[in-house]
Amino acid sequence: MRQLALATALxxxxxxxxxxxxxxxxxxxxxAYNEPGLGQWWQKLVKIYQDKTGNEISIRNTxxxxxxxxxxxxxxxxxxxxxxxxxxxNVRELVAGGQLxxxxxxxxxxxxxxxxxxxxxxxxxxxxxxxxxxxTGRTLELLYNSCHLKESGFDKPPANLTEFxxxxxxxxxxDGSGTIxxxxxxxxxxxxxxxxxxxxxxxxxxxxxxxxxxxxxxxxSEPVVKALTVMKTLYDEGVVPRGLMETDxxxxxxxxxxxxxxxxxxxxxxxxxxxxxxxDCYKSAKHPWDGPATGGVNQGLAINAKAANPxxxxxxxxxxxxxxxxxxxxxxxxxxxxxxxxxTQAQLDARPYLKPWAESITTAHPIVPxxxxxxxxxxxxxxxxxxxxxxxxxxxxxxxxxxxxxxxEECCKK
Amino acid sequence: MLQEVTGDQRPxxxxxxxxxxxxxxxAFPLLMIVxxxxxxxxxxxxxxxxxxxLSFDRVILTRPQLAGQFTFYNYAKLLSDPSVWAxxxxxxxxxxxxxxxxxxxxxxxxxLTRRIVRWRGLARTIFILPWSMxxxxxxxxxxxMYDANFGVLNRILALLPFEIGRVEWLLNPNTVLPALIVxxxxxxxxxxxxFFLAGLxxxxxxxxxxxxxxxxxxxxxxxHITLPQIRYVMAVIVVLLAIFGLRAxxxxxxxxxGRTETLTVKTFNAAFRQxxxxxxxxxxILAVAVSLVLVLIxxxxxxxxxxxxx
Amino acid sequence: MxxxxxxxAMLRGAALVVLVxxxxxxxxxxxxxxxxxxxxxxxxxxxxxxxxxxxNFTLLITERPMLRWLWNSVLVASLASFLSMMVGMFCGYALxxxxxxxxxxxxxxxxxxxxxxxxxxxxxxxxxxxDLGLLDTIQGVVLGHISLVxxxxxxxxxGFFDSIPPDLEGAARIDGCSRxxxxxxxxxxxxxxxxxxxxxxxxxxxxxxxxxxxHFVTTQDLWTAxxxxxxxxxxxxxxxxxxxxxxxxxxxxxVILFFVLQRRIxxxxxxxxxx
Numbered sequence: 001m002r003q004l005a006l007a008t009a010l011x012x013x014x015x016x017x018x019x020x021x022x023x024x025x026x027x028x029x030x031x032a033y034n035e036p037g038l039g040q041w042w043q044k045l046v047k048i049y050q051d052k053t054g055n056e057i058s059i060r061n062t063x064x065x066x067x068x069x070x071x072x073x074x075x076x077x078x079x080x081x082x083x084x085x086x087x088x089x090n091v092r093e094l095v096a097g098g099q100l101x102x103x104x105x106x107x108x109x110x111x112x113x114x115x116x117x118x119x120x121x122x123x124x125x126x127x128x129x130x131x132x133x134x135x136t137g138r139t140l141e142l143l144y145n146s147c148h149l150k151e152s153g154f155d156k157p158p159a160n161l162t163e164f165x166x167x168x169x170x171x172x173x174x175d176g177s178g179t180i181x182x183x184x185x186x187x188x189x190x191x192x193x194x195x196x197x198x199x200x201x202x203x204x205x206x207x208x209x210x211x212x213x214x215x216x217x218x219x220x221s222e223p224v225v226k227a228l229t230v231m232k233t234l235y236d237e238g239v240v241p242r243g244l245m246e247t248d249x250x251x252x253x254x255x256x257x258x259x260x261x262x263x264x265x266x267x268x269x270x271x272x273x274x275x276x277x278x279x280d281c282y283k284s285a286k287h288p289w290d291g292p293a294t295g296g297v298n299q300g301l302a303i304n305a306k307a308a309n310p311x312x313x314x315x316x317x318x319x320x321x322x323x324x325x326x327x328x329x330x331x332x333x334x335x336x337x338x339x340x341x342x343x344t345q346a347q348l349d350a351r352p353y354l355k356p357w358a359e360s361i362t363t364a365h366p367i368v369p370x371x372x373x374x375x376x377x378x379x380x381x382x383x384x385x386x387x388x389x390x391x392x393x394x395x396x397x398x399x400x401x402x403x404x405x406x407x408x409e410e411c412c413k414k
Numbered sequence: 415m416l417q418e419v420t421g422d423q424r425p426x427x428x429x430x431x432x433x434x435x436x437x438x439x440x441a442f443p444l445l446m447i448v449x450x451x452x453x454x455x456x457x458x459x460x461x462x463x464x465x466x467x468l469s470f471d472r473v474i475l476t477r478p479q480l481a482g483q484f485t486f487y488n489y490a491k492l493l494s495d496p497s498v499w500a501x502x503x504x505x506x507x508x509x510x511x512x513x514x515x516x517x518x519x520x521x522x523x524x525x526l527t528r529r530i531v532r533w534r535g536l537a538r539t540i541f542i543l544p545w546s547m548x549x550x551x552x553x554x555x556x557x558x559m560y561d562a563n564f565g566v567l568n569r570i571l572a573l574l575p576f577e578i579g580r581v582e583w584l585l586n587p588n589t590v591l592p593a594l595i596v597x598x599x600x601x602x603x604x605x606x607x608x609f610f611l612a613g614l615x616x617x618x619x620x621x622x623x624x625x626x627x628x629x630x631x632x633x634x635x636x637x638h639i640t641l642p643q644i645r646y647v648m649a650v651i652v653v654l655l656a657i658f659g660l661r662a663x664x665x666x667x668x669x670x671x672g673r674t675e676t677l678t679v680k681t682f683n684a685a686f687r688q689x690x691x692x693x694x695x696x697x698x699i700l701a702v703a704v705s706l707v708l709v710l711i712x713x714x715x716x717x718x719x720x721x722x723x724x
Numbered sequence: 725m726x727x728x729x730x731x732x733a734m735l736r737g738a739a740l741v742v743l744v745x746x747x748x749x750x751x752x753x754x755x756x757x758x759x760x761x762x763x764x765x766x767x768x769x770x771x772x773x774x775x776x777x778x779x780n781f782t783l784l785i786t787e788r789p790m791l792r793w794l795w796n797s798v799l800v801a802s803l804a805s806f807l808s809m810m811v812g813m814f815c816g817y818a819l820x821x822x823x824x825x826x827x828x829x830x831x832x833x834x835x836x837x838x839x840x841x842x843x844x845x846x847x848x849x850x851x852x853x854x855d856l857g858l859l860d861t862i863q864g865v866v867l868g869h870i871s872l873v874x875x876x877x878x879x880x881x882x883g884f885f886d887s888i889p890p891d892l893e894g895a896a897r898i899d900g901c902s903r904x905x906x907x908x909x910x911x912x913x914x915x916x917x918x919x920x921x922x923x924x925x926x927x928x929x930x931x932x933x934x935x936x937x938x939h940f941v942t943t944q945d946l947w948t949a950x951x952x953x954x955x956x957x958x959x960x961x962x963x964x965x966x967x968x969x970x971x972x973x974x975x976x977x978x979v980i981l982f983f984v985l986q987r988r989i990x991x992x993x994x995x996x997x998x999x
Contacts, residue, residue: 032958034944036787060942064959069686073939076475076691077851079859093689096476180563181769191671242562243585245671247962251763254961257564266960274763374476377687381672388673392585442903443822446814447830450874453811457871458837461848465840468848519743526740538986539979540744543751546975546982548932548950554967555750558757564767566753600750605925609880612921616887632732646883654876657838678841691847698844705839710832 024055024312027081033061041332082307088296092373102129115321120338132302136335139295141356147281148259158288171259172239186249186261187240194246196380202227205289215371219405228397295364469696475689488696505676509659515599520606545604553668556597613647677701758969780969793952804869805926812877820885868936873926884918
């Protein structure tokens with residue numbers, strides 16, 4: 001009898017839940033909902049949510065390149081969606097603007113915290129409050145074209161920065177007239193935030209940082225100057241493409257016009273689709289210097305502080321965090337999911353190239369300097385300008401960095 | 415659709431009088447002028463008004479506690495910011511370059527094809543082709559052509575009999591603005607071409623015949639007949655192209671990733687990088703003010719002489 | 725033909741050829757890129773595609789709703805340009821024929837409305853469209869585009885009506901025509917080539933704009949093609965070659981429209997009327 005009652009309760013409880021929250025419409029701001037890959041996972045999530053709760057999801061779709069402008073437009077006009085796609089670089093800005101709802105009351109319900117891997121909930125935590133559910137992470141590791149390496153007499157990828165620079169030189173190919181036909185390595189150097197991250201990575205490689213532990217900027221410190229000098233050397237010698245944006249440098253690597261790059265795992269599906277003949281040449285390895293990889297959450301879900309029905313919105317996040325959704329994540333997307341043990345050995349065997357990223361995702365060094373988390377979009381243009389003016393306009397690294405340091409001290413006191 | 419009123423029969427019914435007032439009476443001009451003003455007032459006017467209000471406030475997304483005041487802070491900041499004045503100057507150069515370039519190309523093409531007989535449709539269609547591409551696409555294709563690494567433009571230059579050498583068009587501070595202007599001119603000169611073509615067509619052929627009888631050569635005909643006759647069209651095109659130049663965004667933003675700061679790019683950077691919507695608005699208002707002054711001076715110089723309403 | 729005239733004709737011919745080459749080369753380069761396999765066009769070393777593929781074109785149908793986007797564009801651009809032309813024409817006529825105080829002011833205000841950088845009113849505009857319930861609708865895009873095209877329609881049609889002698893309508897009025905019918909039967913036919921130019925301008929402006937469809941429409945199936953084309957710029961890769969293929973397809977309707985209408989733009993009926 002008791003078993004029957006329990007069974008009845010189990011069967012009817014979804015119905016009761018449905019009745020309580022029926023016919024809610026929850027808006028969901030999401031990137032590339034209609035595209036293959038992660039988009040299919042989102043579609044699956046929305047379908048399960050609608051079936052389970054009876055609520056409607058109204059999709060507000062945007063593209064990767066327009067995501068940020070669109071998010072800010074919607075937020076600033078006071079009409080943002082109930083569920084927002086956020087990332088580690090902008091979550092603080094949104095929190096500072098009072099736009100996000102703390103999720104602790106939901107996350108502290110039994111069984112929720114355990115859904116994600118250790119430390120995952122901390123990624124979108126601000127001042128002790130959880131503001132988002134991390135969905136995908138990204139770090140930057142080494143990718144190389146082993147066929148190019150072999151051709152130039154290397155049988156191993158570079159293991160440290162010196163080797164990386166040396167190999168980049170030797171992998172650069174010129175034709176009879178001296179025109180470059182293949183670059184040794186990619187190095188982002190356009191006026192965009194990846195350029196900031198490039199400088200940060202090389203600074204970490206030299207044992208430094210862009211800020212000290214109290215959040216004071218240290219752009220004139222030796223490691224930063226050294227990092228920028230490395231960038232200048234590679235640029236001046238012509239072993240890296242000049243002035244190209246990150247997305248364009250990626251296609252150069254994917255199609256064999258660059259031999260090495262520091263990038264993410266998304267390269268592999270692109271190569272498989274567009275350069276299948278050479279797919280086996282492409283390999284990945286740990287970034288060739290000491291210190292952690294840079295990166296963090298590149299897509300997480302947060303709830304609008306003004307959401308009319310946060311419970312209905314949370315239900316979607318809860319399903320997204322569930323084993324049911326997390327276990328199929330890697331079938332759709334090359335990103336690393338945050339779910340506990342979500343990336344199974346079988347999935348990893350199917351995509352062996354994921355290994356360096358799977359290892360570094362939980363120890364990633366944040367891109368935004370500590371104590372300046374709500375100022376990223378003000379900081380990176382200043383730092384990127386220092387890099388670009390050094391490379392393109394011939395300003396000495398120390399001078400460009402001193403100028404940036406002064407600008408940062410003025411704009412971005414913590 | 416519309417009934418023609420013939421003869422002297424004036425309608426006597428009430429409905430007739432109404433129709434009369436609307437199609438013939440004092441309400442007629444009102445009826446024609448008010449609807450477009452309503453549309454513009456709503457779609458542009460309301461946001462513009464809000465932008466003006468914003469510019470006297472301090473609405474910064476990441477610092478909500480500052481909002482809700484009345485202050486001249488943004489204008490004071492703007493007036494003391496040398497990068498704003500550099501942007502005004504750059505915008506002026508960009509407008510000048512694109513207007514002159516587009517007029518030169520558009521007018522030349524229109525003059526060269528106005529009397530063409532064979533392949534006329536084709537010749538004319540060729541010159542509107544660049545305009546069939548949105549600015550975003552123009553930016554993309556010029557971006558790969560200018561590319562410092564594998565760009566085709568440098569390969570073309572290498573074919574020339576004299577040595578120029580590799581030019582990093584978008585990276586060299588001396589070539590970047592001209593390079594952007596060229597891309598923009600290529601994209602928008604067809605607009606000038608079309609309106610010049612329509613304007614040239616309106617010039618009575620008799621004027622040229624009379625001039626030929628008087629022995630005027632082609633050059634004199636151009637100065638004394640063609641140019642004066644297309645003066646109004648020219649004025650409108652100049653103003654239109656100036657506005658295009660002022661508002662130009664995709665080409666500048668995509669090709670230099672926002673590093674070439676014109677006023678429009680600056681408003682974008684202020685709003686979407688610093689989240690300072692108030693400061694962005696004040697720069698936008700400055701853009702309106704500067705360009706309005708330029709345009710009014712220009713219109714006064716070119717069109718007021720004949721005493722027409724403009 | 726004298727020698728001087730011969731040289732002049734040759735110079736004209738040469739100038740035309742140079743102009744045509746400058747105009748066409750970037751389009752040629754788009755074709756080269758669009759027929760090159762995805763990802764490979766940046767490093768072309770010659771002047772021809774290294775390998776020709778149609779995949780960039782086929783994936784527009786198989787992986788993106790390109791036809792749907794084009795249809796939306798046709799709908800939006802025709803509506804926006806036709807409405808702007810009609811409304812702008814009446815307004816331009818009134819400003820040309822009826823001298824009244826404030827007409828100069830109206831013209832200046834209309835012009836000023838176009839000078840604000842769209843990036844600085846994007847947010848207030850978004851809020852307005854939300855309040856009007858026009859977010860995520862085709863009607864909203866049409867209204868937005870009318871606001872882009874109207875100012876030029878007003879200015880241009882004023883110019884065209886200015887060049888038509890008012891006497892012609894005066895004659896019609898003496899024959900008993902109302903103002904409206906004098907406008908409809910006398911002035912508009914004379915200004916038709918200019919109106920066609922305005923229509924083409926409006927159509928292309930609307931066809932190209934991606935600010936309204938992109939920021940105010942979030943359902944992919946309601947995007948216009950201009951917004952669709954921007955979607956090839958992803959977060960990690962720009963699908964450059966498919967994007968150019970899409971741009972070429974996207975340009976076709978404009979080219980066809982112009983090819984059909986160019987006769988009318990220059991049909992000479994305006995000149996005939998002035999004679």
